[in-house]
Amino acid sequence: MAVVLEQPASLDAQPAPPATRVLRAEGVRKVYRSGADEVDALRGVDLDVRAGEFVAVMGPSGSGKTTLLNCFSGLDSIDGGRVLIEGRSIHELPDAERTKHRAAAMGFVFQAFNLILVFTTVENVELPLLLAGTKEAEARRRAEETLARVGLGHRFRHRPTELSGGEQQRVAIARAVAGRPRIVWADEPTGNLDSEMAGSVMDLLSELHEEGLTLILVTHDNTVAARGTRLITVRDGRIVEDVALPATV
Ligand code: ADP
Ligand code: MG
Secondary structure (H helix, E strand, C coil): CCHHHHCCCCCCCCCCCCCCEEEEEEEEEEEEEECCEEEEEEEEEEEEEECCCEEEEECCCCCCHHHHHHHHCCCCCCCEEEEEECCEEHHHCCHHHHHHHHHHHEEEEECCCCCCCCCCHHHHHHHHHHHCCCCHHHHHHHHHHHHHHCCCCCCCCCCHHHCCHHHHHHHHHHHHHCCCCCEEEEECCCCCCCHHHHHHHHHHHHHHHHCCCEEEEECCCHHHHCCCCEEEEEECCEEEEEEECCCCC
């Protein structure tokens, strides 16, 4: 299974054309404190991501992958350094502005889907649009269009419990992309899926990446990581490796 990742990145690759930098992290530190205990979860992490990259993030359990994702996306606070998303230092923005910037620029996909169980699929997908101020009719139209795009055009009125895990994750992806974000963060999106469902979810994410989405995805699975254009490895709160991946066909 590790075979794909053991190939060295191509050394004679042409330099990539200049692309807009969507993310820049500089010396980011994160310390979790509980009582007298301190955990240095991020120990001064730098990262640049250009528009259109698909960055796979791997590393042992507890190494700081989820923390990196939450801190770099502005879901969580940081204890040092700074993070620029599309040029704006997100942790220095007032809360309301950070939330607005995040809703406009970013979408999120989690291992446990995090769908609202009493809502239908359409209601789940349109909720963030409504919260962002989209008018009801437009939010409904966009939610239905996005569900159709992820192959769930026949499941508008189903509730999450009436769907398979793979279908639930497709709803979550539709929810993440319905607002047309430039960046999607995914934390082990295939972690709760069998390999067939994982494959179809990754086909979908790869298609969205090919349509121009910047994707930053945490995974334990080498075959999932191999879909990326770049692989970073996190260990003990640091990025210890950062390599370009060969294109897979
Ligand atoms: P990963 O996603 O790579 O498994 P995490 O980013 O979740 O790792 O965790 C990194 C480190 O921070 C671990 O040592 C973990 O125990 C610790 N940690 C994570 N979240 C918290 C928290 N809310 N409070 C205290 N420690 C935490
Ligand atoms: Mg994690």
